[in-house]
Amino acid sequence: EADIYQTPRYLVIGTGKKITLECSQTMGHDKMYWYQQDPGMELHLIHYSYGVNSTEKGDLSSESTVSRIRTEHFPLTLESARPSHTSQYLCASSGPWGGSEQYFGPGTRLTVT
Amino acid sequence: ELKVEQNPLFLSMQEGKNYTIYCNYSTTSDRLYWYRQDPGKSLESLFVLLSNGAVKQEGRLMASLDTKARLSTLHITAAVHDLSATYFCAVDLLLNYGGSQGNLIFGKGTKLSVKP
Numbered sequence: 001e002a003d004i005y006q007t008p009r010y011l012v013i014g015t016g017k018k019i020t021l022e023c024s025q026t027m028g029h030d031k032m033y034w035y036q037q038d039p040g041m042e043l044h045l046i047h048y049s050y051g052v053n054s055t056e057k058g059d060l061s062s063e064s065t066v067s068r069i070r071t072e073h074f075p076l077t078l079e080s081a082r083p084s085h086t087s088q089y090l091c092a093s094s095g096p097w098g099g100s101e102q103y104f105g106p107g108t109r110l111t112v113t
Numbered sequence: 114e115l116k117v118e119q120n121p122l123f124l125s126m127q128e129g130k131n132y133t134i135y136c137n138y139s140t141t142s143d144r145l146y147w148y149r150q151d152p153g154k155s156l157e158s159l160f161v162l163l164s165n166g167a168v169k170q171e172g173r174l175m176a177s178l179d180t181k182a183r184l185s186t187l188h189i190t191a192a193v194h195d196l197s198a199t200y201f202c203a204v205d206l207l208l209n210y211g212g213s214q215g216n217l218i219f220g221k222g223t224k225l226s227v228k229p
Contacts, residue, residue, distance in 0.1 A: 031215050039153070042221040043201070050215060090155055094215065100144055100205040102217055104156040 003027070006091050006105035013081055014113055021076045021108045023091035032074040033102065035090040036060060043090070049074055081112040115140045115206045119220035126192050126227055134223045136185040136202035143180045144205035146217065147187055149198045156201065160187075192227045199224045 004025040013019055023032065034047040035058075045058030049068040063085070064078050074093075078085055088109050092102040116139040126132050136145070144163055148156040160169040162178035162185060169176050173196065175188045185202055203217040 033216075040199070040224065043156075043219045045216065048216060092156075100215060100217060101146055101158060101161055102203075103158065104148075107155045109153075 004091065004093055004103055004105040006089075006108050008108060009106060010109050010111075012111045012113060015080075015082055017081050019078050019081055019110070021089055021091075021110070023074045023076070023105055024072050025074075025093045025103075025105075026072060027093060027095060027103065028071070029093035029095035029103075030071065031094045032068065033092040033094075034058070034064075034066060034074070034076050035092065036062065037088045037090060039088070047076065081110075083112045086110060086112050115142070115204060115218045117202060117204050117218050117220040119200075119202055119223050122221060122223055124223055124225045126189075126225070128193055128227055128229050129191050131191065132189050134187040134189070134200055134225075136187070136204075136220055138183050138185075138204045138218070140183075140206070141180070142183075142204045142206065143178075145178050145185045146203045146205075147176050147185070148201045148203065150201065150222070151198050159200075189225075194227050194229065197225055197227045 007022045030051045032049045035043045036046050037043050044060035046062040047066040049055045055066050066076050088107050090107045091105040094102045118137045147160040149159050150156050160176040165180040167178045173190045178185045199222045201222045203219045
């Protein structure tokens with residue numbers, strides 16, 4: 001079944017640790033996105049990719065980095081986590097046949113202590 | 114710059130009542146999406162509106178798009194508690210030749226609470 005996956009779903013980690021949030025999709029979509037969302041608040045686009053080896057920063061400045069080495073995989077990395085990074089991170093993808101409709105993964109809720 | 118405004122941002126309504134959520138956007142687009150988000154969850158696609166005059170209905174929710182007015186509405190009929198959630202509209206920023214830029218601009222969301 002075509003889908004979009006995120007792991008871990010929940011992560012509690014100490015300040016200064018390096019973390020990678022995983023996002024994979026099996027829909028063959030070329031475009032992928034990372035959003036940051038605080039509880040009950042609006043979505044902020046932090047990174048996006050239009051295909052392999054393409055990455056761009058979004059509207060909200062973020063200390064995280066992303067890579068796109070394979071079409072299906074779009075991991076997000078924080079080199080040194082801080083309490084200000086505590087948030088929910090949502091990954092999404094969209095493809096040419098679906099137009100611009102974005103399909104969202106289940107999200108990763110990150111808490112940095 | 115494309116801006117997307119939703120109103121109201123908070124809506125508390127009684128079960129059985131009707132109400133409409135509005136989504137205004139500032140530049141030309143004929144592609145608009147509605148999503149639902151339950152507390153602590155991700156976004157779930159509700160409606161895809163791809164042309165002027167498009168109307169989609171699912172259960173007690175009906176969405177419409179007026180590209181000339183740059184306005185979409187999400188109408189709730191006879192609300193029930195299960196509809197309590199945050200509803201986001203999102204607009205595709207079109208390129209000059211009409212193609213999709215690929216990114217969506219999201220409104221801030223309307224937090225709906227349906228009370229018995």
